[in-house]
Amino acid sequence: MIIDCHGHFTTVPKSFRDWRAKQVEYADDPVNAPKRKDGAVLTDEQIREGVGGGQLKLQQERGSDLTLFSPIAGLMSHHLGNERTSLEWAEVSNNNVHRVTELYPDNFAPVCQLPQSPGAAPKNSIPELRRCVEELGFVGCNLNPDPTGGFWTGNPMTDREWYPLYEVLCELDVPAMIHVAASCNHNFHGTGAHYLNADTSVFMQVLQSELFKDFPSLRFVIPHGGGAVPYHWGRYRGMSLEMMDRPLEGLLNNIYFDTCVYHQPGVELLTKVVPTDNVLFGSEMIGAVRGKDPKTGHYFDDTKRYLDDCPALSDEDRSKIFEKNARRVYPRLDTRLRAKGK
Amino acid sequence: MIIDCHGHFTTVPKSFRDWRAKQVEYADDPVNAPKRKDGAVLTDEQIREGVGGGQLKLQQERGSDLTLFSPIAGLMSHHLGNERTSLEWAEVSNNNVHRVTELYPDNFAPVCQLPQSPGAAPKNSIPELRRCVEELGFVGCNLNPDPTGGFWTGNPMTDREWYPLYEVLCELDVPAMIHVAASCNHNFHGTGAHYLNADTSVFMQVLQSELFKDFPSLRFVIPHGGGAVPYHWGRYRGMSLEMMDRPLEGLLNNIYFDTCVYHQPGVELLTKVVPTDNVLFGSEMIGAVRGKDPKTGHYFDDTKRYLDDCPALSDEDRSKIFEKNARRVYPRLDTRLRAKGK
Numbered sequence: 001m002i003i004d005c006h007g008h009f010t011t012v013p014k015s016f017r018d019w020r021a022k023q024v025e026y027a028d029d030p031v032n033a034p035k036r037k038d039g040a041v042l043t044d045e046q047i048r049e050g051v052g053g054g055q056l057k058l059q060q061e062r063g064s065d066l067t068l069f070s071p072i073a074g075l076m077s078h079h080l081g082n083e084r085t086s087l088e089w090a091e092v093s094n095n096n097v098h099r100v101t102e103l104y105p106d107n108f109a110p111v112c113q114l115p116q117s118p119g120a121a122p123k124n125s126i127p128e129l130r131r132c133v134e135e136l137g138f139v140g141c142n143l144n145p146d147p148t149g150g151f152w153t154g155n156p157m158t159d160r161e162w163y164p165l166y167e168v169l170c171e172l173d174v175p176a177m178i179h180v181a182a183s184c185n186h187n188f189h190g191t192g193a194h195y196l197n198a199d200t201s202v203f204m205q206v207l208q209s210e211l212f213k214d215f216p217s218l219r220f221v222i223p224h225g226g227g228a229v230p231y232h233w234g235r236y237r238g239m240s241l242e243m244m245d246r247p248l249e250g251l252l253n254n255i256y257f258d259t260c261v262y263h264q265p266g267v268e269l270l271t272k273v274v275p276t277d278n279v280l281f282g283s284e285m286i287g288a289v290r291g292k293d294p295k296t297g298h299y300f301d302d303t304k305r306y307l308d309d310c311p312a313l314s315d316e317d318r319s320k321i322f323e324k325n326a327r328r329v330y331p332r333l334d335t336r337l338r339a340k341g342k
Numbered sequence: 343m344i345i346d347c348h349g350h351f352t353t354v355p356k357s358f359r360d361w362r363a364k365q366v367e368y369a370d371d372p373v374n375a376p377k378r379k380d381g382a383v384l385t386d387e388q389i390r391e392g393v394g395g396g397q398l399k400l401q402q403e404r405g406s407d408l409t410l411f412s413p414i415a416g417l418m419s420h421h422l423g424n425e426r427t428s429l430e431w432a433e434v435s436n437n438n439v440h441r442v443t444e445l446y447p448d449n450f451a452p453v454c455q456l457p458q459s460p461g462a463a464p465k466n467s468i469p470e471l472r473r474c475v476e477e478l479g480f481v482g483c484n485l486n487p488d489p490t491g492g493f494w495t496g497n498p499m500t501d502r503e504w505y506p507l508y509e510v511l512c513e514l515d516v517p518a519m520i521h522v523a524a525s526c527n528h529n530f531h532g533t534g535a536h537y538l539n540a541d542t543s544v545f546m547q548v549l550q551s552e553l554f555k556d557f558p559s560l561r562f563v564i565p566h567g568g569g570a571v572p573y574h575w576g577r578y579r580g581m582s583l584e585m586m587d588r589p590l591e592g593l594l595n596n597i598y599f600d601t602c603v604y605h606q607p608g609v610e611l612l613t614k615v616v617p618t619d620n621v622l623f624g625s626e627m628i629g630a631v632r633g634k635d636p637k638t639g640h641y642f643d644d645t646k647r648y649l650d651d652c653p654a655l656s657d658e659d660r661s662k663i664f665e666k667n668a669r670r671v672y673p674r675l676d677t678r679l680r681a682k683g684k
Contacts, residue, residue: 146529187496189543189546192546193539200570204530208534228542234603242631289576
C-alpha cells in the first residue's frame with residue numbers, strides 16, 4: 001500500500017476559519033468568545049465536501065491509499081491568541097481531524113497539532129498529546145519549533161525545556177513531524193521560506209547536540225524534503241565531522257525526511273543522498289503549490305510520480321519509501337493497519 | 343581563466359579579531375575605544391601569512407586563478423556595536439581587503455562589506471559603497487538582508503527603504519551578493535542554518551515582488567548555491583506562476599547563484615535546474631567546512647572538482663560558470679581584467 005505521511009486538513013469550510021478569527025479576536029474576552037458549537041464543530045456534510053471532494057479525490061486519482069492527516073499547519077498559528085486559546089484551537093482542530101479519520105477510516109489516519117504558545121513550556125502540550133494518542137488513536141503529532149511565528153525568540157529544540165515532552169513522545173512511541181505554522185514575520189513567506197528555514201534550522205540544532213543520546217528512540221520527521229539539508233548534504237557531513245566528530249549518519253536512527261519536493265531532480269537528489277530507510281513518501285497536497293506544471297501537465301505536488309520515475313530506485317526501495325518506513329516510524333499506524341488486516 | 347566569485351578574508355590574524363572585540367566593547371565610549379593603528383591595520387607580513395599560506399595556496403593547488411575577495415562574512419556582525427562602529431569596521435575591513443588585492447593583483451579582486459546597522463537606513467551605506475567602488479576599485483559588495491543577526495526585525499529587501507542603495511548599485515553597475523553575517527539567535531547556527539535561510543528567504547521576497555521591474559539592471563548573487571532554492575525549484579516555479587502569474591525564469595535576468603554546494607549530487611542538481619547563464623563558480627574557501635571528505639580524500643569545499651565531474655556540462659557551460667558569467671555580472675571585474683590584457 002502507499003502511505004502519504006504528510007497531509008493537512010486544508011479543505012475546511014470558511015466558517016471554521018471565521019470561527020478561529022473570532023476566537024483570536026476575543027482571546028482576552030472569554031465571556032464573549034465564540035462557543036464551539038458556533039462553527040468549530042464541522043458537520044459530516046462539511047467534512048465530506050472538503051475532504052471527499054479534495055484530498056480523498058486526489059488520493060484516489062494519484063494512486064495512494066492512506067494519508068497521515070493533521071490540522072492545517074498554517075492555521076495552527078501558535079503565535080495568535082494565548083495559551084488558553086491555543087489549547088481550545090488544538091482540541092477543536094484535532095477533533096475534526098479525528099472525525100475525518102472516522103468517516104474515512106481506510107484513507108486517513110490522524111496526526112495532531114499541539115497547544116503550543118510563545119513562552120509556554122512545551123510540557124504543557126502533554127495532556128492534549130495524551131488525549132489524542134491514548135483516547136482518540138492518533139499516530140503522531142506536529143511539533144512547532146517556533147511558536148512565535150517567525151521571530152524565533154524561543155529556545156532551540158535541543159533545550160532541556162523540551163525534554164518532558166520528548167519523554168512522553170518516547171513513552172507513547174509516536175514521532176513528531178517538525179512543522180512550523182504561519183509566518184507573521186514579513187521577511188519570511190510562510191510556505192516559500194519559513195517552512196524550509198525551520199526544517200533546515202532544526203536539523204542543524206540537532207546536528208550540534210547529543211539529543212539522541214538522551215533520547216535514543218525519539219523520532220523526528222523533517223518535512224518538505226528536509227528543507228535545504230539534502231541539497232547541502234556535503235556541508236552537513238563536513239560540519240558533523242568537524243564539530244561533533246560524528247558521521248552525519250549518526251543522526252539517521254532518529255531523523256527522517258518526507259518527499260515533499262516538487263520536481264523530478266529534487267526527488268532524485270533526495271533519494272540519492274539520504275539512505276532509503278530514512279525517506280517517507282509525502283505530498284502535502286492540497287497545500288503550498290496547487291497548480292499544474294505547464295511543462296508536464298501534472299500537479300507540482302504529485303510527488304508519487306517523481307518517485308515512480310526515479311530510475312535509481314529499486315522496487316524494494318519504493319516499497320520502503322511508500323509503506324514500510326512509515327509503518328516503522330509510526331508504529332501506532334502499523335498497529336492500526338494490522339487490526340484491519342493490512 | 344577560472345574566477346571564484348565567493349571568498350572571504352577568513353585568515354586574518356587574531357590581533358585583528360581582538361581589535362574588533364575591543365571596538366565593540368567600547369562602542370559607547372569613543373574616548374577609550376581602540377585606535378586603528380593598534381590592530382586594525384594589518385602589516386604586509388600579516389597579509390602574506392594569512393592569504394599567502396591560505397587562500398592563495400589553495401587557489402593554486404585547486405587550479406583556479408582569481409577570487410572575488412571580501413571581508414569575512416561572519417565577522418561583519420552588523421548587530422554588534424552601533425552605526426558608527428559599523429562604519430569604522432567596514433572601513434578598516436575593506437581597506438585590508440583592498441591591500442590584499444594590491445599585494446596579489448592577479449589573484450584577488452575586491453568586494454566590500456557595508457556599514458549596515460539594525461534600524462539604520464540602507465542608504466546610509468552609500469558613501470562607503472562609493473568610496474570602495476569609485477576610489478579603491480572594488481567590483482561588488484556584500485549586502486546583509488538581516489543586520490539584526492538572526493532576529494529579522496527589519497524590512498524585506500523589497501521594501502522601498504532599500505531603493506536609494508539599489509539606485510547607486512545600478513548607477514555604479516556593481517552586483518550585490520546577498521550575505522548575512524554571524525547569527526546571535528541560538529536557534530540558527532550561522533553557517534549551518536542562518537546563511538542558507540537568508541538565501542532562501544531573500545529569493546522568496548524577490549519572487550513575491552516587482553523589484554526588478556523597478557530596477558531592471560539590479561543584480562543579486564545568491565550564495566551557498568541559493569540556499570534551499572534550486573532543490574525546491576518546482577515549489578518556486580509553481581508559486582511564481584500562482585502568486586505572480588510569472589514564470590520563475592522571469593527573475594533570471596537579475597538573480598544568480600554561486601556553486602558553494604559541497605558535494606557532487608548537489609552541484610549536479612544546481613547546474614541541471616538553473617540555467618547555465620545564472621551559475622557562477624564559487625567555493626567560499628577557507629570557510630564553513632574546512633575538512634576533507636573521508637570518502638573521497640578531497641576537501642568538501644573544493645567545488646571546482648564537482649563542476650569538472652558533472653557529465654551534463656559542456657565545455658562552453660563550464661567556460662560560462664568558471665569565467666564568462668562572472669565577467670558579465672561583475673562588469674568592473676571585466677574591465678579590471680581587460681586592463682591587464684586578460
